[in-house]
Amino acid sequence: MNAAFPAFLCAVLFSAAHAEFPAPENDLVYDTPATVWDEAFPLGNGILGALVWGDGAPLRISLDRTDLWDLRPVPEYHAPEYNYATMRQWEKEKRVKELEAMYDNPYNRPAPTKIPAGRIELTPKGAAFAGARLGLADATARADLGGVKARVWIHATEPVGFIELDGVESLDVRLAAPAFGGQEPGEAKPAISMGDLAQLGYPEPVPRSGADFQAYEQEGWGGFRFSVFLAWKQDGDTWRGAWSISSTRDGDNTMARAEARARRALEGEWDALRASHTAWWENWWGQTRVSVPNRAVQRQWCLDTYKFGAAARGNTPPITLQGPWTADNGQLPPWKGDYHHDLNTQLSYWPCYSGNRLPEGLGFLNWLWDTQDAPRDWTKRFFQMPGLNVPMTADLNNSQIGGWRQYTHSSTTAAWLAHHFYLHWKFSMDRKFLEERAWPWLRDCSVFIEAVTAERGADGKRTLPLSSSPEINDNRPEAWFPSITNYDLALIRWLLGATAELADELGRAEDAAHWRGVLAELPELALDDDGGLSVAAGIPLKESHRHFSHLMAFHPLGLVDAANGDTDRKIIDASLARLDRTGSDYWCGYSFAWLGNMAARARDGVRAEKALETFATAFVLRNGFHCNGDQSGTGLSKFTYRPFTLEGNFAAAAGVQEMLLQSHTGVIEVFPAIPETWKDASFHQLRAQGAFVVSAARKDGKTVSVEIVSETGAAPRLRSPWTGEVLDLSNPAIETPGVVIHREKNRWTLTAAG
Known part of the structure; x- marks a missing residue:
């Protein structure tokens, strides 16, 4: 190994680490105010969220x-006829109305659902909007209201929010509870939002107020309660407020707990909490950084x-459809703000692996582990089989809440x-x-799949x-296919192979042999006439569709990969070519984000950049929220609505990272999928x-x-970005032309010579 170590290397590697990041041009800057909730500045810490x-x-x-959830149960899912055998029989008998009544229609009711926590409204005398900025570096919203300057933030780790107004002459303060009662539920019918919050039928909130505070306690369903407490003090023309929310998930005395948190922050800990908040976000941005020349892609x-x-922490509930930013428009949140496990939760956590955010990603896995009793009970009651499956639509307890039956009751969720358990193991080792999480989860899932x-x-x-x-085929009867789909087959084949791999790692040879034996009893993936992945045997993708479920074997599972040789390369090329032919008429924003990942995996940097730029310029609102529909007016998609969900955002971030670094084959590759125009990155x-x-x-x-x-x-094993050869860096004598290699303990540095 060449021991030379050019002096400039540290500067090359770490100059970005000491530059201001993220640069201020990536901040959200508004010259006109946000007049709707989904264009607001988002703040949060995994448990609390705010929209300014x-x-x-x-x-x-x-x-x-x-x-904050309404967790009322779905009575149909505890009926005697609620089971897999009956579902199969009804499907065979084409009893579509009965199937819809049992499985699909309960989702159209107002609850179960995620619920919001209300709103603070501050009206300074003479306020006139002059501009606002969300600083990404310190997670702080600032607004210039003429003579009044506002600063709003949520502490990075403590369950407290802060408001500071300078230049206040007089101020009207209002804490408003959501309108949770007073309206009978309407006819249950499919919709993005199931109607007004008032359909939930809660009692009126119990308010409290005094010279320096406003608060309320709200009773929800089944004895659930939460309290919101806002305290404030004024010193000259500076007004400071602190707020907190406590629920019965913290314990019984919700009001006292919320008050104690708010007053402690306001009266004695403000400066210390501000300092620790700033330090947390400095560490966040120092942990991982990327720099690419495409302005739209970089900013997004x-x-x-x-x-x-x-939105993500290791010890808070995982990211729902809207995360900590539930709709504030008097309506139930889009698609109940629930957990969708047929794409949304999975895509939401894609960036945590290559993005070096494993502690935050554990929030998802910890929740899946801690709530597994509900899915296990459901697997036993509904399927009447051993092992573990999980409902596709789920509430906070990971209990089945229904919807389109072909997916909510899928066998492969x-x-x-x-x-994700597997990825955490592979990226963390x-x-x-x-031993305690990945192996038991995969094993028990495989037990169910075998059955x-x-x-x-x-x-x-x-x-x-x-x-x-x-x-594909929505919830029509033909959404159940006559033979196993590539979606189900890819997941099953991947699961059994991965379970055997983990068994090998743990020295469980008998288990490994068993699961490989089950895998050998499955059919191969189905190909269409062009040689690409089909939806099912004899059924190619025939039209534009938002969900690339038939391509799971390629991405994210990696069963089909160019590293396997020309055969797989041709399958990938044919599959992506069919996506091009069917077009994007019925894609959502997350489709473009997913395409960015797939194109990067296919080593097509031009296609990846285009997909991610399209996402960033056409499918997000001005605060960067993914809104599913095409906002560009250019006909990229016939979906032009704007329901906000987060999975598209996080899939897009993962796509950028996939362009810059790949390792799924066991070989590290840097810049594997960047366009030639990216001269500096x-x-x-x-x-x-x-x-x-x-x-x-x-x-x-x-x-x-x-x-x-x-x-x-x-x-590590590294594919040399200079020669293309695979370098085994365990060899202390390794050399490669034109490259200086230096090792210091567990750190390897390689630089172009000269």
Whole structure:
């Protein structure tokens, strides 16, 4: 190994680390006020959320807490006829109305649902909106209201929000509870929102107020309660307020707890909490950084990485459809603000792996683990089979809440969730996690899959009696396909192979052999006449569709990969070509974000950049929220609505990272999928499988440096960005032309010579 270590290397690798990041041009800056909730400045810390909007007459701060839920049960899902065998029989008998009544229609009721926490309205005398900025670097919203300057933030780790107004002559303060009662539920029918909050039928809130506070306690369904407390004090023309929300999930005395948090923050800890908040966000941005020359893509990555930092923590509920930013418009949130496990939760956590945010990603896995009793009970009651499956639509307890039956009662939902347990193990190499979480989860999912695929198809292979491909054919009877779909088959094949792999890692040879034996009894993936992945055998993708479920084997599962050779390369090319032919008429924003990931995996940087730029310029609102529909007016999609959901944001962030670093084959590749026009690009501390932390820089169209840190001490394998050869860096004598290689303990640095 060449021991030379050019002095400029540190500057190349770490110059970005000391620059201001994210740069101020990535902030949200408004010259006109946000007049609707979904264009507000988002703040959050995983448990509390806030949306800051309005023109100052009033300044609105919409409040949220991520464990505020109406968890009333669905009675149909406890009926005697609620079981898999009956579902199969009704499907065979074409009893569509009965199937819809049992499985689909309950979702159209107001509850169960995520619920909001109300709103603070502040109206300073003489307020006149002059501009506002959300600083990503310190997660603080600022507004210029003429003579009054406002600053709003939520502490990064403590359940308290803060408001500071300077230049206040007089101020009207109002804490408003959501309108939860007074309206009978209307006829249950499919919609994005199930109607007004008032249909929930809660009693009126119990308000409290005094000279320096306003508060209320709200009773929800089944004895659930929460309290919101806002305290304030004024010193001269400076007004400071602190607020908190407590629910019965914290304990019984919700009002006292919320008051104690708010007053403690206001009266004695303001400066210390501000300092610790700022330090947390400095660490967040110092952890991982990327720099790419496409302005729209770079800014969207910064906005989405900020949102992930505001929405995800290891010890809070995981990200729902809207995360900690439940709708504040008097309506129930889009699609109940629930957990959708056929795409939404999975895409929401894609960026945490290569993005080096594993502690935040654990919030999802911890929740899946801690709530598994409900899915296990459901698996036993509904399927009447051993092992573990998970409902596709779920509430805070991960209980089934229904909707389109072909997906909500899918047999493979837990298998996709298992992929996240697997990814955490591969990116962390945390042995304890492998033994205590990943292996048990994958094993139990495989036990269920072995049972549910016991029947044989005409080919003599294992099959699923009811198989679907989200969300092709919507909830029409033909959404159950005549043979197993590539969506289900890919997940099953991946799960069994991964379970065997983990068994090998743990020295469980008998288990590994068993699961490989079950895998051998499954059919191969189905191909269409062009050689691409079809929806099911003999059924190609025939029209534009928002969900690329038939391509799961390619991405994210990696069963089909160009690294496997020309055969797989042709399958990938044909599959993407069919997407081009069917077009984007019925795509959502997340479709473009997912395409960015797939194109990057296919090493097509031009296509990846175009997809991610399209997402950033056409499918987000001005605050960066993914709104599903095309806002460009250019006909990119016939969906032009604007329901906000987060999975598109986080899938887009993952797509940028996939362009810059890949490691799913066991070989680290830097800049594997960037367009030639990206002459200068860099990233600092992205994460590769094997628990390697990687930094790299590209200048004038050439890679100039790579740094790899091994957290386990194992040596990495790197595809040289200079020669294309695979370098086994465990070899102390390794050399490669034109490259200087230096190792210091568990750190390898490679730089272009000269």
